Ligand SMILES: Nc1ncnc2c1ncn2[C@@H]1O[C@H](COP(=O)(O)OP(=O)(O)O)[C@@H](O)[C@H]1O
């Protein structure tokens with residue numbers, strides 16, 4: 001049989017040197033500029049408000065003063081210590097939540113019966129904000145690490161569970177049939193079909209679970225801790241060190257941004273085919 | 275040989291009933307259907323939409339539980355198996371795998387070593403005219419190319435029978451005709467038994483050795499016609515047009531029958 005199919009589209013344009021090192025394409029530099037302009041505007045407004053003396057530094061310190069405090073806290077290593085202890089809690093809590101949610105989600109996703117049995121419990125618990133459990137957590141676990149971590153585990157758990165379950169249960173039956181008729185057995189189908197089909201939903205679960213873990217982290221550290229970014233914010237408030245409050249907040253923002261960047265990259269790699 | 279003239283596929287007294295909502299009795303889509311297929315035959319199944327073509331194909335594929343007997347090479351069909359390759363209308367390629375990985379899938383799950391399966395995948399990808407697209411993901415391919423990949427995926431597994439459910443129905447006219455011709459090219463080489471569902475009379479007479487017209491409620495064979503013309507056939511051949519006329523006659527008769535049936539109910 002002759003092969004009349006057209007070959008691949010011809011030559012590919014070589015990216016310039018700059019573009020090869022910076023992932024910028026076309027008008028991306030313009031977009032970068034626009035993005036930076038928003039950030040600059042925010043800083044400018046902040047600088048103006050504090051610089052013109054409309055608010056007392058105790059209410060809102062200037063950007064420069066905040067930056068100074070930040071670099072000072074970076075210099076003596078205290079900021080890194082606080083950030084690390086918070087990150088430890090987040091990742092440990094998220095990890096435990098994931099370790100529980102994954103097998104449970106796989107089971108729930110593959111069994112209609114289990115889903116129907118467990119759904120009411122989930123739907124009842126879900127609307128209660130995790131932070132509402134802090135009092136119970138302290139009563140049961142005291143004010144050491146575990147009360148904080150348990151809140152994080154709880155907060156991250158539901159977004160993870162729901163999305164993993166959803167992903168597994170929504171596998172296209174025609175893909176399963178195709179695999180079966182190609183000779184795949186149960187384990188093959190699970191590994192090559194079900195699991196991969198569920199990855200987009202799982203990534204959504206990981207993102208929102210991670211977001212929830214951060215919310216719970218700060219909330220629980222506000223109440224009972226002597227280190228961590230939430231503690232930094234709380235202590236700043238008690239001692240009227242508003243600059244320290246801002247440093248804590250900004251650090252959380254930056255860490256959140258970086259983690260999101262990491263997850264976005266992971267998603268791009270895992271979901272190349274999308 | 276003992277089984278020289280034994281059919282490769284024999285459908286014997288097959289019944290499938292679905293629960294119909296709001297009605298006490300189940301609706302029989304297939305009722306004691308009988309059909310036998312010889313090895314190497316290219317069979318086209320024709321019939322009005324909803325008459326049970328997919329249901330029958332699904333029984334043979336092993337997707338659909340049924341009452342009665344379907345024997346394939348002497349063994350009762352109870353579940354899907356790699357000796358019966360299925361080409362789906364909606365392609366059913368795994369979107370998370372490249373074309374190459376899709377084509378290798380069957381070999382991989384059947385334990386063929388990596389080097390060997392790569393070679394075999396390449397062979398079949400070339401056969402369906404997809405050389406150069408090995409590393410592409412299905413999402414980026416046109417409908418025609420997707421179905422080529424779907425065909426290569428099944429062929430690479432070397433099934434003894436191909437089950438195809440309106441594989442070209444979603445394609446445009448030109449692509450469809452091209453793929454029909456190429457499918458025949460492959461079939462001439464491999465002489466695999468084909469059960470091909472279509473709703474196009476032209477497609478059926480162009481492809482098949484044997485055209486079977488099904489009529490609904492429950493599905494029964496209204497016409498079983500041998501097409502005795504050498505391939506490749508001229509689509510405008512006088513004889514081909516005569517076959518087409520007989521087939522549309524059989525389809526129309528069913529309509530009339532069914533219409534009378536309806537008028538009796540409504541009277
Ligand atoms: N899973 C099912 N449940 C209930 N009814 C079904 C199911 N599958 C098919 N049917 C019914 O069986 C009949 C035949 O369907 P099908 O075999 O898909 O027809 P065809 O492929 O010839 O168009 C249709 O009336 C359809 O509604």
Ligand SMILES: [Mg+2]
Pocket residue numbers: 327328329439
């Ligand atoms: Mg159908």
